[in-house]
Amino acid sequence: MIEANSLTKHYDDAVAVDGIDLVVRPGYVTGFLGPNGAGKSTTMRMILGLDRPTSGTVTVNGRSYTELAAPLREVGALLEANALHPGRTARHHLRQLATSNRIPASRVDEVLDLVGLSDVADRRAGTFSLGMGQRLGIAGALIGDPAVVVLDEPVNGLDPEGIRWVRSLARRLADEGRTVFISSHLMSEMALMADHLVVVGRGRILADCSMEQFMQDHATSTVRVRTPDPAAAAHALPRAELAREGDALVVRGMGAAEIGDALFGAGVRVHELAPQRSSLEDAFMTLTADAVQFHAASHTPEDVPA
Numbered sequence: 001m002i003e004a005n006s007l008t009k010h011y012d013d014a015v016a017v018d019g020i021d022l023v024v025r026p027g028y029v030t031g032f033l034g035p036n037g038a039g040k041s042t043t044m045r046m047i048l049g050l051d052r053p054t055s056g057t058v059t060v061n062g063r064s065y066t067e068l069a070a071p072l073r074e075v076g077a078l079l080e081a082n083a084l085h086p087g088r089t090a091r092h093h094l095r096q097l098a099t100s101n102r103i104p105a106s107r108v109d110e111v112l113d114l115v116g117l118s119d120v121a122d123r124r125a126g127t128f129s130l131g132m133g134q135r136l137g138i139a140g141a142l143i144g145d146p147a148v149v150v151l152d153e154p155v156n157g158l159d160p161e162g163i164r165w166v167r168s169l170a171r172r173l174a175d176e177g178r179t180v181f182i183s184s185h186l187m188s189e190m191a192l193m194a195d196h197l198v199v200v201g202r203g204r205i206l207a208d209c210s211m212e213q214f215m216q217d218h219a220t221s222t223v224r225v226r227t228p229d230p231a232a233a234a235h236a237l238p239r240a241e242l243a244r245e246g247d248a249l250v251v252r253g254m255g256a257a258e259i260g261d262a263l264f265g266a267g268v269r270v271h272e273l274a275p276q277r278s279s280l281e282d283a284f285m286t287l288t289a290d291a292v293q294f295h296a297a298s299h300t301p302e303d304v305p306a
């Protein structure tokens with residue numbers, strides 16, 4: 001597993017990671033989620049010994065990366081800036097990784113097969129599409145059959161088929177009992193992939209819980225009500241918070257049954273009564289709103305008619 005204690009990284013006057021405490025456990029896909037600049041890549045680089053913490057510690061299986069006797073056998077990583085030599089074939093690239101880490105050459109064909117690159121194993125990496133390059137990077141991460149897998153934005157730039165593939169691979173690796181730690185800035189992607197979520201903003205942890213708990217804590221429920229008489233409906237629901245959305249009202253703070261009963265009691269005709277949960281994307285945006293460095297302009301819902 002991965003464990004961070006008060007992990008901190010300063011760059012000149014910028015604080016990239018600000019005292020993170022974290023345990024990433026085996027058997028789960030843990031999503032590491034945060035807006036751009038939240039500190040995800042920096043944290044991953046420190047896990048992999050590529051950046052030194054300013055203070056605090058981070059360990060893989062109880063040791064810091066530099067103390068691992070055979071790092072690639074313990075932790076495999078796909079980082080955003082994974083360098084692939086364009087003139088080298090996929091097989092050559094993996095062979096070199098295997099040799100320099102005393103991993104049997106037979107493992108090269110196994111991982112090529114695992115990531116679906118067997119047919120193009122002798123093509124130069126420079127001719128690969130982005131998706132093929134990501135697969136090759138993931139093959140490199142898995143070559144040592146590591147118990148811990150760290151993937152930084154693995155679905156960036158992939159097509160839907162590639163995204164599905166990464167998702168099912170992550171699931172398989174976790175089901176095999178491995179620790180799978182995957183960063184993304186897309187909540188929608190994590191919602192489909194992760195069992196557990198760690199959300200960061202401005203270098204700090206904003207949430208660390210199961211996906212289910214995250215939903216419960218952060219996604220709000222609303223009920224969409226369509227009625228030919230919105231003003232009468234608003235009058236009949238004095239306790240609720242209302243907003244107008246097209247020709248419907250969005251009601252917060254009351255359940256569908258309660259709303260239906262209140263409107264029936266007040267003689268207000270109802271054409272639609274639909275419970276809705278805000279998407280995880282909304283929950284994520286709400287949670288990280290203060291941590292986002294750059295905002296796009298947004299608009300607020302129209303007021304309910306008096």
Ligand SMILES: Nc1ncnc2c1ncn2[C@@H]1O[C@H](COP(=O)(O)OP(=O)(O)OP(=O)(O)O)[C@@H](O)[C@H]1O
Nearest residue numbers: 011014016034035036037038039040041042043185
């Ligand atoms: N080498 C560096 N020198 C100076 N500042 C850096 C360096 N690396 C990262 N930072 C800063 O640290 C902060 C965190 O960056 P980091 O790349 O870890 O975030 P991130 O969550 O991975 O974002 P993204 O999704 O955009 O990759 C940012 O403000 C970034 O500008």
